[in-house]
Amino acid sequence: MAPEDIQAISTDWLKGIEVASSMGDVMSFVDHFLSDGWFRDLLCFSWDHRTLSGLENIRRFLSEVVDGKSRLEYSSLRDFKIDDHTINAPSPFKLPGSQGIEGIQGAFTFSITNPAALGRGFFRLAQDSDGKWKALTLFTNMQDLIGYEESLGNQHGLYEGRKITWEEDVDAKFRAIEADPTVLIIGGGQTGLMCAARLRMLGIRTLVIEKDARVGDCWRQRYPNLTLHTPAYQSSILYSPYPTNFPKYIPKGKFANFLESYAVDQELCIWLSSTITSIPIYESSSATWTVEVQRGEQKVILNPKHLVLATGSGGPHIPTWSGMDGFQGALYHSDFHKDAEQFRGKRVIVVGAGNASGDICQDFVAHGAAEVTLVQRNATCVVSSAAMEKTRFRPLYPNNTPIEEVDFRSNSMPLAFLLQVTKSGGIEHMKMLDKELHDGLRKAGFNLTWEVSPGSGEVGIEGFLFSRFGSRTMLDIGCGELIIEGRVKVKQGQDIGHFDKDGITFKDGSKLSADVIVLATGNEPVMKTARALLGDEITDRLLPPEVWGLDSEGELNQVFRPSGHPGLWFAMGPFGTARFLSKHLGLQILARELGIA
Structure with missing residues (x-):
C-alpha cells in the first residue's frame, strides 16, 4: 500500500x-x-x-x-x-x-x-x-x-544568584522529603527506584526504604553466575540507558552497581538498612498512614499519604516433604545458593526446572560437581535466548529506536488480545527456531509445554509471564545444551515421596542419592508478603485474587492501579512494565493529591 x-x-x-x-x-x-x-x-x-x-x-x-x-x-x-x-x-x-x-x-x-x-x-x-x-x-x-507535566529540573545546573550549590539544593530537598514524604516506597530494587524517579519528575515528595545496606544488594546477594536473562537494550532503566560498552547480558554485580549509581544520579532519597517494624495504620479522616520505620539504630514515625509496595516477587517458596530434617547433606533454596565450588566432586540434585534451576545447574557443572540431576515436577515452557532475540526482542527494539516509543507501542496491545493471537499460531515460528533444542530436550526426558494449563491453548512465554509471573518457564542460555549432552540428567519427579539421610525417594520407589539438594521451587505470592507486612485487616480489603495475573478484562491485577485500599499501591513486573506504568502510578497519585481523581 x-x-x-x-x-x-x-x-x-x-x-x-x-x-x-x-x-x-x-x-x-x-x-x-x-x-x-x-x-x-x-x-x-x-x-x-x-x-x-x-x-x-x-x-x-x-x-x-x-x-x-x-x-x-x-x-x-x-x-x-x-x-x-x-x-x-x-x-x-x-x-x-x-x-x-x-x-x-x-x-x-x-x-x-x-x-x-x-x-x-x-x-x-x-x-x-x-x-x-x-x-x-x-x-x-x-x-x-496539564500544568503538572514531568519537570526536567534545573537543566542549567546554575542556581539563583549562585547562592547555593547542587549539593546544597539536593540536601535541602532530601530534608523536606524526610520531614514529610507524600509517598513511601517499600523496596529499593529496580522497580522501586524507577517509581521514585518518575514521582520525583512529577514533583511528588518520595522516600524509599530498603532493608539492605546498599542499593543493589537484592542482586548482589543472589547466586554468583546470575545475569539478566533479557538483553541490555530491552532491559534499560527509566531515563538512563546503559553505557554502549555494557555487555548484552549484564552480570548481576554490574547491574547492582548500576542501580546504585542510578539512585545517586536520579537524586533519589533512600533510607538504607531500614525496615517497617509494625503494621502500618491508615487514618481515613486524614487519608494518611502511620508507619514506624527502624532506620539503623533510630526509630522514625512517618505519615505518608501513599504506600507503594515494590518488594519483588515474594520470599522463597520452600515445599515440605517428610524426612527433610533427616537429610545429612546440604539442603537449601536457590535464593541462598552462593558457592558451587565448595561442592566440587559432589552429587547434586536441583528440584525445579525454571530459570533459577537452569542457572544453578550450569554453575554446578562449571565447578566440577560429580553429578547434577534436575528434578522436573511440571512441564516447562523453554525458549532459547536466540529465538527470543529473533522473534521478540530485536523486532520490537530495533537499533537506535527510542525505548519510550517502543514501550508505548508494546503497551498499546491489549494483553488478552495478544494471548488470543498467540493461541492462533503466533508462536509457531519461535518453536520452529528451537526445534533442535526441543527435540534434544524431549529425548533427554525433559517435558515441554506452551500451555499454562492443559487444553487452554498455546500462549508461550508471554502467557506464563502474565498469568504466573514467569513461573515454569526457562529462557535458555546454556542449560538446555548441558541436558542434551547428558551433563545434567533429568528425573521426572511429580511424585516426590520423602527425603532420607542420603537423598530423595519417589513414590514409584526410585531413588536419587545426593550430597547437595537445591530447591529451585520459586517464590511465594506477593499477597503473602503483603499480609505479613500489612496485617489481615488491610490485606482483606485488597482486590482478589492476587497481585499480578490478568483480571477478567485482561489487565494486570492491582499492579500500578488501585489496589482496593486507599493510598496503597503495588509496583512490580519486568523492566518494560515498570518503565511504562510507573508514569500511570504517578498520574494516579498526583490526581489524588490535586483532588481531581
Missing part, C-alpha cells in the same frame, strides 16, 4: 472518531470498531486500567454515567492529530498466527477535557467484510495532567 493511501485512511478514520468523541456520540464512536474489536484505556475515561472487547462491552463502558454525563461525553477527547514525527507514524502491520490479520497502525495525540490532560493513542485498523477500515484495537493513554 502506498504511503499516501496509508496516511489518507488513517486521517479519515481518526477524523471520524474525533467527531464522535467531541459530540459524546457513543454509538458513532463504537461504530468505528470492528465487531470483534478491542479497546484499551489507561486513565483517559476512568482512573484505572481497562480493556474492553466487543462492541457491546465498549458501548457499555463509554455509556456509564460520570457527573450526569456518559464517560465519552464527560472526558471529551478532542484535538486528534496523527503523530507523524516518530517511529509510530502510520504504517502497515501484519500479526502472526493463522488468522493472518493485517492492516494499518499508527499513533496520534489528543487532549482530554476532564481532567485537563494530554493524551496519546494508538490504532490498528483492518477492513471489515464491506471493505470499511475500522479499529481492530484502539489504545487511549493519558500522558500528562
Whole structure:
C-alpha cells in the first residue's frame, strides 16, 4: 500500500472518531470498531486500567454515567492529530498466527477535557467484510495532567544568584522529603527506584526504604553466575540507558552497581538498612498512614499519604516433604545458593526446572560437581535466548529506536488480545527456531509445554509471564545444551515421596542419592508478603485474587492501579512494565493529591 493511501485512511478514520468523541456520540464512536474489536484505556475515561472487547462491552463502558454525563461525553477527547514525527507514524502491520490479520497502525495525540490532560493513542485498523477500515484495537493513554507535566529540573545546573550549590539544593530537598514524604516506597530494587524517579519528575515528595545496606544488594546477594536473562537494550532503566560498552547480558554485580549509581544520579532519597517494624495504620479522616520505620539504630514515625509496595516477587517458596530434617547433606533454596565450588566432586540434585534451576545447574557443572540431576515436577515452557532475540526482542527494539516509543507501542496491545493471537499460531515460528533444542530436550526426558494449563491453548512465554509471573518457564542460555549432552540428567519427579539421610525417594520407589539438594521451587505470592507486612485487616480489603495475573478484562491485577485500599499501591513486573506504568502510578497519585481523581 502506498504511503499516501496509508496516511489518507488513517486521517479519515481518526477524523471520524474525533467527531464522535467531541459530540459524546457513543454509538458513532463504537461504530468505528470492528465487531470483534478491542479497546484499551489507561486513565483517559476512568482512573484505572481497562480493556474492553466487543462492541457491546465498549458501548457499555463509554455509556456509564460520570457527573450526569456518559464517560465519552464527560472526558471529551478532542484535538486528534496523527503523530507523524516518530517511529509510530502510520504504517502497515501484519500479526502472526493463522488468522493472518493485517492492516494499518499508527499513533496520534489528543487532549482530554476532564481532567485537563494530554493524551496519546494508538490504532490498528483492518477492513471489515464491506471493505470499511475500522479499529481492530484502539489504545487511549493519558500522558500528562496539564500544568503538572514531568519537570526536567534545573537543566542549567546554575542556581539563583549562585547562592547555593547542587549539593546544597539536593540536601535541602532530601530534608523536606524526610520531614514529610507524600509517598513511601517499600523496596529499593529496580522497580522501586524507577517509581521514585518518575514521582520525583512529577514533583511528588518520595522516600524509599530498603532493608539492605546498599542499593543493589537484592542482586548482589543472589547466586554468583546470575545475569539478566533479557538483553541490555530491552532491559534499560527509566531515563538512563546503559553505557554502549555494557555487555548484552549484564552480570548481576554490574547491574547492582548500576542501580546504585542510578539512585545517586536520579537524586533519589533512600533510607538504607531500614525496615517497617509494625503494621502500618491508615487514618481515613486524614487519608494518611502511620508507619514506624527502624532506620539503623533510630526509630522514625512517618505519615505518608501513599504506600507503594515494590518488594519483588515474594520470599522463597520452600515445599515440605517428610524426612527433610533427616537429610545429612546440604539442603537449601536457590535464593541462598552462593558457592558451587565448595561442592566440587559432589552429587547434586536441583528440584525445579525454571530459570533459577537452569542457572544453578550450569554453575554446578562449571565447578566440577560429580553429578547434577534436575528434578522436573511440571512441564516447562523453554525458549532459547536466540529465538527470543529473533522473534521478540530485536523486532520490537530495533537499533537506535527510542525505548519510550517502543514501550508505548508494546503497551498499546491489549494483553488478552495478544494471548488470543498467540493461541492462533503466533508462536509457531519461535518453536520452529528451537526445534533442535526441543527435540534434544524431549529425548533427554525433559517435558515441554506452551500451555499454562492443559487444553487452554498455546500462549508461550508471554502467557506464563502474565498469568504466573514467569513461573515454569526457562529462557535458555546454556542449560538446555548441558541436558542434551547428558551433563545434567533429568528425573521426572511429580511424585516426590520423602527425603532420607542420603537423598530423595519417589513414590514409584526410585531413588536419587545426593550430597547437595537445591530447591529451585520459586517464590511465594506477593499477597503473602503483603499480609505479613500489612496485617489481615488491610490485606482483606485488597482486590482478589492476587497481585499480578490478568483480571477478567485482561489487565494486570492491582499492579500500578488501585489496589482496593486507599493510598496503597503495588509496583512490580519486568523492566518494560515498570518503565511504562510507573508514569500511570504517578498520574494516579498526583490526581489524588490535586483532588481531581
